[in-house]
Amino acid sequence: MKATLILANGSIFEGQSIGSTEDCVCEMVFNTSMVGYQEILTDPSYAGQGIVMSYPLIGNYGVNSEDNESSRPWGEAFVVRHLSRRGSNFRCEGDLDDYLKEHGITGIQGVDTRAITRILRSQGTMNGMITCAEDFCIQDVLKTVEAYRVKGTVERVTRKAVQVYPPLIRQKLRVALMDFGVKENMIRCLQSRGCEVTVFPAHTTAQEILAGRYDGVMLSNGPGDPSDNVAIIQEIRDLYDAGIPIFAVCLGHQLMALATGASTRKMRFGHRGANHPVKDLDAGRVFITSQNHGYVVCAESVSPEVAAVSHVNVNEGSVEGLRYKNGNVYTVQFHPEASPGPKDTEYLFDRFIRRMEGGAW
CATH class of the missing domain: 3.50.30.20 (Carbamoyl-phosphate synthase small subunit, N-terminal domain)
Structure with a gap:
C-alpha cells in the first residue's frame, strides 16, 4: 500500500x-x-x-x-x-x-x-x-x-505502582530508582552489582523515598522537555538537599541540573545513535556512547559552586556530565547501560556502587 x-x-x-x-x-x-x-x-x-x-x-x-x-x-x-x-x-x-x-x-x-x-x-x-x-x-x-x-510524556511512560527487582548476586545495597521512562537494562546493571532495586513512579515524593532508608537514588532517562516537570524538579531538589548519593542519566541529568539552578535548551536536532564520542575530563579518555536526547544542559548556566562539567561531547562541546560539589551527586547525559562499545561506560555504575559504600566517585 x-x-x-x-x-x-x-x-x-x-x-x-x-x-x-x-x-x-x-x-x-x-x-x-x-x-x-x-x-x-x-x-x-x-x-x-x-x-x-x-x-x-x-x-x-x-x-x-x-x-x-x-x-x-x-x-x-x-x-x-x-x-x-x-x-x-x-x-x-x-x-x-x-x-x-x-x-x-x-x-x-x-x-x-x-x-x-x-x-x-x-x-x-x-x-x-x-x-x-x-x-x-x-x-x-x-x-x-x-x-x-x-507533552505529558513522562506521565504516559512511567509505571503506575512501585516494583521491586531482586539482586542477581549476593545483595549489598538497596537503590531507589525514579522511573521517568527507565530502560530495563539500567535496572539490570544495578541488579548485577548486588543491588535490590525499588522502582518508583515519577511523581513519588522525596519524603517517601527518604523514608525507605535506601543506600542511593537513581534518576532515570525519559522523554520530553525537562522543564515541563515542575513538581518532579522540586522533589529532586529535596533529595539533593538530603545528601543521599544520587546517580542520574539523560532526563534525570537534566532534571537535577534544573533542580539546582541551571537551565536547559532544546537542541537543533539532538543526539540519537550509538556512535557519539564523549570525553571523560577526569579520566582524560574518549568513550563511544549511546544517546537519545533532544535537550541539553546549558554549560554557562551551571554555577561553579554547585557542579563542574565532567564529560563533554567531542563533536560539538555540549555538556555530557556533571560532578556536583556536594560529593553525593553525579549525572551524565548519555546512556551508560546501552553498551555501544560494548560496555565502555558501565564503569559509572561501579562509581555509584563505590559511593553508596562510602567511597569517592
Whole structure:
C-alpha cells in the first residue's frame, strides 16, 4: 500500500506502508544506529516521536522477546529506506513488519532517509505525518502537523505502582530508582552489582523515598522537555538537599541540573545513535556512547559552586556530565547501560556502587 510522509516544512516523501496503516502525527527525529532497532522502538524516551533510521537496511535480524527495553514500544512512527521482510538470526522470533503491526506503529519504507536526515539536521527537528490516504489536502495536513506538541510524556511512560527487582548476586545495597521512562537494562546493571532495586513512579515524593532508608537514588532517562516537570524538579531538589548519593542519566541529568539552578535548551536536532564520542575530563579518555536526547544542559548556566562539567561531547562541546560539589551527586547525559562499545561506560555504575559504600566517585 502506498504511504506518504509529509514534513512540517512542506517536504513530501512517497513510499510503501509498513506496520499500521493509521494516520500518525508526531515529532520526527533521526537515529544513526546501524543495529538495535528493537531497543530503540521500546525506549520510552521516544514517546511522542517518529524515528527515521539513517542506516538503509533495517529488520534484517528480526525481533525477539529478549531485546525489549520496556513492556511495549513507545516510538510513534518508524521510517526506513528498506525493511527486510525476513529476519535471519538464531535468536529471531518474528519479523519487524509484523511487530510494528502488532503494536499499532505506523511506518513507511522506500523513502530517501538520507535526504530526510539532512533536512532534520539543517532545519532542525520538526513535526510530520505519515498517511496512507491518497486524497489528502496538503494545507490541512500542514495545519495538523504544525499544531502537534509533545507533552505529558513522562506521565504516559512511567509505571503506575512501585516494583521491586531482586539482586542477581549476593545483595549489598538497596537503590531507589525514579522511573521517568527507565530502560530495563539500567535496572539490570544495578541488579548485577548486588543491588535490590525499588522502582518508583515519577511523581513519588522525596519524603517517601527518604523514608525507605535506601543506600542511593537513581534518576532515570525519559522523554520530553525537562522543564515541563515542575513538581518532579522540586522533589529532586529535596533529595539533593538530603545528601543521599544520587546517580542520574539523560532526563534525570537534566532534571537535577534544573533542580539546582541551571537551565536547559532544546537542541537543533539532538543526539540519537550509538556512535557519539564523549570525553571523560577526569579520566582524560574518549568513550563511544549511546544517546537519545533532544535537550541539553546549558554549560554557562551551571554555577561553579554547585557542579563542574565532567564529560563533554567531542563533536560539538555540549555538556555530557556533571560532578556536583556536594560529593553525593553525579549525572551524565548519555546512556551508560546501552553498551555501544560494548560496555565502555558501565564503569559509572561501579562509581555509584563505590559511593553508596562510602567511597569517592
